[in-house]
Amino acid sequence: MGNGITIKDVAKASGVSLATVSRVVNGTDMVSEATKEKVMEAVRSLGYNPNNAARALVSHKTNAIGIVVHNLHDPFFYDLIRGFETGAQQTKYNVIFCSVLGSDIKSKEKYLKYLTNGVVDGIILYGSYLTDESVTRYLKDRDAMKYVMIENDIPDFSCNKLLIDNTGGAQSAIRYLKNKGHHSIAHICGNPNKKVTIDRLNGYLNEMRLAGLEIHDGYIGHTSTDYKSGYERMREMMELPCRPSAVFCSDDAIASYAIRAATDMGLCVPKDVSVIGFDNQTILPDCYRGPRITTVEQPLHQIGYDSVALLSQQLEDQKTVTNVRKTYETRIVEKETVAAVGK
Amino acid sequence: MGNGITIKDVAKASGVSLATVSRVVNGTDMVSEATKEKVMEAVRSLGYNPNNAARALVSHKTNAIGIVVHNLHDPFFYDLIRGFETGAQQTKYNVIFCSVLGSDIKSKEKYLKYLTNGVVDGIILYGSYLTDESVTRYLKDRDAMKYVMIENDIPDFSCNKLLIDNTGGAQSAIRYLKNKGHHSIAHICGNPNKKVTIDRLNGYLNEMRLAGLEIHDGYIGHTSTDYKSGYERMREMMELPCRPSAVFCSDDAIASYAIRAATDMGLCVPKDVSVIGFDNQTILPDCYRGPRITTVEQPLHQIGYDSVALLSQQLEDQKTVTNVRKTYETRIVEKETVAAVGK
DNA sequence: CTGAAAGCGCTTACAG
DNA sequence: CTGAAAGCGCTTACAG
The missing domain is CATH 3.40.50.2300 (Response regulator)
Known part of the structure; x- marks a missing residue:
């Protein structure tokens, strides 16, 4: 994976310690302009990119958000996906989609186990399947993970819930x-x-x-x-x-x-x-x-956007621990398929 | 992330070494039935799941495939996504989708940098944007990664190519x-x-x-x-x-x-x-x-399916290093919008 | 402002 | 069949 260039190579090339390279790359602590430039130059010429697995392992943060839906191909998702995409564009988090075909609970479990173990910091789950019981049991156990459940009000599961009436x-x-x-x-x-x-x-x-x-x-x-x-x-x-x-x-x-x-x-x-x-x-x-x-x-575009915005905001400020529960109202849109009768 | 249970906890609970737990969980080397059962019991009761970041770091394998497209919401993708999903269902790899809005090359680079550094083992890229030059330069440098480029015949870039005539x-x-x-x-x-x-x-x-x-x-x-x-x-x-x-x-x-x-x-x-x-x-x-x-x-469903199948097969047998180049033929489908004239 | 060192959670030779 | 130990590539207190 990657191109084989690690932080060590950068440290060697620029004559500083690993710690300093890390600080420059992440823009955390103070580093003198001079060393900063030396390091950045090495980063550039070597084509260094930090390994996300290593980062995740040590920092317990992946900077990624996972979205899980059934049948991503379904044109039903058009507005919802646009909402997700728009939300994703506005956040620093990497947003990834996983799709399970039909109501294949086995793959749903597979993807959720994958995502919740060192791959993402938070998960958006769309839809409520009656066959989801084992999935739900599993999720309840991962309390370190942030969730947004859309259209799914699981009882006894305290997480963000965006619901439709x-x-x-x-x-x-x-x-x-x-x-x-x-x-x-x-x-x-x-x-x-x-x-x-x-x-x-x-x-x-x-x-x-x-x-x-x-x-x-x-x-x-x-x-x-x-x-x-x-x-x-x-x-x-x-x-x-x-x-x-x-x-x-x-x-x-x-x-x-x-x-x-x-x-x-x-x-x-x-x-x-x-x-x-x-x-x-x-x-x-x-x-x-x-x-x-x-x-x-139902305002699907809005819901998609809100879910990503909400999750990334919560992941950023760790203070905001209070879960959101919001019910979106529906409205009748009159088009061409209902006629008045009688009267 | 996860539920905080690590391989250490399982080792302690079942009275064996970390190495043995790893072997049981992965089903690699030989382990006696007795210890296998002890370990599995501990895994179950503790609700242990291996951390994917740690695994990826040490094994240099993520068991994941990334798919990158523009405008995932576009109904154009209906058949292609169904193909990806069907392929995904048949492989042990976790398949994740990333979408960039419009031709936002900045996010495309962001997602590619993310995926190629410890997140996936192989990437499927759909489509060819003329603005992609910097992306291409970056990818060429990641030779450890396996690629399937669909509908994009980048010159001087040797990788799997599924093309349409x-x-x-x-x-x-x-x-x-x-x-x-x-x-x-x-x-x-x-x-x-x-x-x-x-x-x-x-x-x-x-x-x-x-x-x-x-x-x-x-x-x-x-x-x-x-x-x-x-x-x-x-x-x-x-x-x-x-x-x-x-x-x-x-x-x-x-x-x-x-x-x-x-x-x-x-x-x-x-x-x-x-x-x-x-x-x-x-x-x-x-x-x-x-x-x-x-x-x-153009046979989009087939191409979607093939791309996932091809990539997961290549990742599995490391011998199959020869890249595939395949051009799919098109065919006219007569429907209702062309009439004969003259004659 | 900078470095040495510990450690994140796992896998994998290497011994036995 | 099993364990001790090294190490994957990073970050982060802790010193200085």
Whole structure:
């Protein structure tokens, strides 16, 4: 690794001690201008770069932040990643991403074990998978590490938490539909392994009850881990004896497939059936070309940015030990897939 | 970092030497079943995990691979990232991503300096930026590191190179259009900082010459670093006195904006003007909803997968020192944006 | 302002 | 099969 040049070579070349080279390179203690120049000259001509493993070992600091997500390729992450990148650009920390495919808990553990043992100073974890129990147990044990959990409120785990009001957002979606005159409102759930799916389902259930709206047979559709299955669920719902006039989809990617299904059946969205999604996802999978999807927005870019900024700030001032807990509000973004009915 | 449990604690708890613990944990040398069990028990009950910085320092191996790209958020990367992820899943190496925003060479250098000094054993670098000179100079000096350069054939730099025949691909696009009866073919170039832009432009120029087709005034449009500027370039071309019947765009993202421009001007693609792109990009920016774009495909998923597989295999068997050089061929994928004319 | 020395947590010949 | 010891490349009190 590296080019083989160590601090020793620099010390020799410039005729000073290792300690002095270290001080010059790090700009810590006072060093006379003369020796500083001698050392810098040697650093330059030798092409010296400090070994990060050695630094980490002795200083217990890596100056790096790790971000762990599932399915980094998912266009869902577009805004979130931009947020991370923008945050990264503003910090001295090196920001590295790790991705696990699907809900492969084994690789998630592997990456977390890797990162938490001498590789990064802090970790940003996005998303809550119901299969995460062993991961959580492991993390709780690493108390020296700083965490930002996004969209994941692990009980009994005190760390920074940036949360989204998913239940409230789902409720606002139902209220919005009701105000548009809809009474027959169905729900297509998301990935069954994610906690967010349950939260949004609960929001649907709560608000339907509060609004006094009946949930007919077949009004709750469960997708697989694949957004695509939203297509089949929508198909089934559209063939229900008591066909819903509106469908709340757990996320925009599912909504995009649901709208394709309706369209393929000869139905017009929103004239024949209204659809509302969640996320306000900028980029949809699989070249969606339907109407712009009315949705419940969560501020993903902001959250990505905030998470990096928060973590690097906390790592810098060691005083700031108080963990942040913040819940981001959602808002309805009206586009083209919900129509008013009745009235 | 970590949980504070070191190899010393394990040695003490199980009544053996550090060396023995190391041997058990790494499964290297022979150790008797009895002591092996004692040690493993201590490892488990203490929750010991080896410190990667210490390991890296002494063994000169990190068991990690770094991937560096520009604009990780760009949906262009969808297939490539899936390829990286799939490759990562199949290797014991920890795969980490670093992203630099725009063509921020300063951060690129920062990340490369970080990775190459005790953090990873090998690096995959995607893309060729014309501003990369200092980066290249730096990398050439790190000969102990293994590299896979994708889409970047740095002269005098011997490393693994996975290349795409961009010039050939561009030529095939022009030939394809000519075979469809087009004689007035314009070209919208891509990001001026990328070498790929020049290669594809050269392909266009070559093939136009070979085909004996004239490049009229205004037939070559230059975009900024933003795909969006493809919109303006297309607008201008459509107002040319000698309006082209077909436009070859340097990539699909630009093509998507070009098609929007034509459509907004009341032109129909491909009836009034044909458009061909490059990349066969699965997911387009900014919710494109036009026709499916006929394009020159490059096998991004395969390249992503191959790069990780190649690097981890080379790091494993140290004998395989011969660098691989492979050029992936492109192929035309006919979709909905090119029509035949004349005849 | 500068240096000698200890030590971070591990691995790996070298002995036995 | 197991242990004592050296050393990876750095930083940081501690002296001076």
